[in-house]
Amino acid sequence: MNQRYKCKSLVWAGASVPIVYSQIEEEQSDNYGIIRISLLGDVVVRNKIEFFALLSIVLPCFTAEASCLEDARNFSIAMCDKILKSEFASSDNNSAYLREKNINQSIKELLGEKYLSDDGKVFSNYQSIVKFEVSTPDIDISSCRQRIFSRISDFQCKKKAVISTCARPEFGLxxxxxxxxxxxxxxxxxxxxxxxxxxxxxxxxxxxxxxxxxxxxxxxxxxxxxxxxxxxxxxxxxxxxxxxxxxxxxxxxxxxxxxxxxxxx
Missing domain, CATH: 3.30.1660 (Dodecin subunit-like)
Structure with missing residues (x-):
């Protein structure tokens, strides 16, 4: 099992959430500082060795969490492009069987090595999310991206995210x-x-x-x-x-x- 999914178990357990480190200022203190982890309370560390040892455990999970959201974004954009712009969005390939087959194949291609991770659970999760969200009649590509991303963020990454607003050529003049x-x-x-x-x-x-x-x-x-x-x-x-x-x-x-x-x- 790779690091991403080991860390994700900590996210699900509530441990990998924002931390605040504050070094104790009093010179007479025997403690080096405090790492505050939500749901776990304050963890007092006595020296730099303990401090960096604890960070080495916790911080990779933050990295995995951020990477999960970025992966979810990239997947959602590419997946909706395939569903709504590609050849299997045309009338020649609109049977339920062919549509599901092509969607499943696209999920595997976009996930890459992650498809083989976690005993196939990742693929199963993404498959369920995509099939549910694209079942909405006449869904547009922007809504498709947002809906798939929001579901993956909640279900797979265990993290909430706010989609940004901007002006782009794709949105029209x-x-x-x-x-x-x-x-x-x-x-x-x-x-x-x-x-x-x-x-x-x-x-x-x-x-x-x-x-x-x-x-x-x-x-x-x-x-x-x-x-x-x-x-x-x-x-x-x-x-x-x-x-x-x-x-x-x-x-x-x-x-x-x-x-x-x-x-x-």
Whole structure:
């Protein structure tokens, strides 16, 4: 059995919860400090050796606890992507048998070596959670992530977590923070050029000057063209153009597992 699951038994027993260490300040004290462990009370340690010996037992469980939540997050995001975006979410593979088979196979792939840990109990726990949560009709991908993560956090990690809120491209565009209309004339040009070429040049020049990156939109407003004949049948062209350029996207804000989480102490 690996360290993760040995530590998890301490979490379930209530021992692996936030600890507070306070070193005793009185010089005359014979004790080195106090480690306070919820449900166990104050543990007085007399020297550095005892202090670090006790921490070596308790702290790995905190690491396992945090790792369990991060694993739960990664699993939930990947699992919901597979369920709701992958090929077995399509109508060709929607029979109950094929759906369950593909879900089970995906769980095994995502858990990796953990699938073989703890006599298969980990797989069984995750399987029950996923099957229960995705049974909701018309569940969206954000709700899928949150529901699976919350169940795994409670049941497997024995830890509560608050899902964070943020703005991301995946949540859709709310608005563009900046926009400007740019107008210009190309001056006289010989043949081989075009109106669209000048509009593109005008927009590109503005974006270079303002350091505008790839996240932008350009819409053409007005165009114009003048001609003048020269000797021997040659013609020069003058193009005018107005474009509206929008940049600095503001994305929708959402509470979603993609934003991360905060463990509740």
């Amino acid at each position: 709310n608005r563009w923070d900046r926009e400007e209309v740019v107008s210009g004339n190309s001056g006289w040009r010989g043949g081989g050029h075009s109106q669209s070429e000048w509009c593109n040049d005008l927009a590109a020049q503005f974006m270079r000057q303002h350091g505008i990156g790839t996240e932008h939109v350009v819409s053409q407003l007005t165009t114009g063209e003048n001609r003048r004949k020269k000797t021997f049948g040659h013609v020069d062209y003058s193009y005018s153009c107005s474009v509206k350029i929008k940049w600095d996207p503001i994305y929708n804000t959402k509470t979603d597992l993609l934003c991360g989480f905060s463990a509740i102490e």
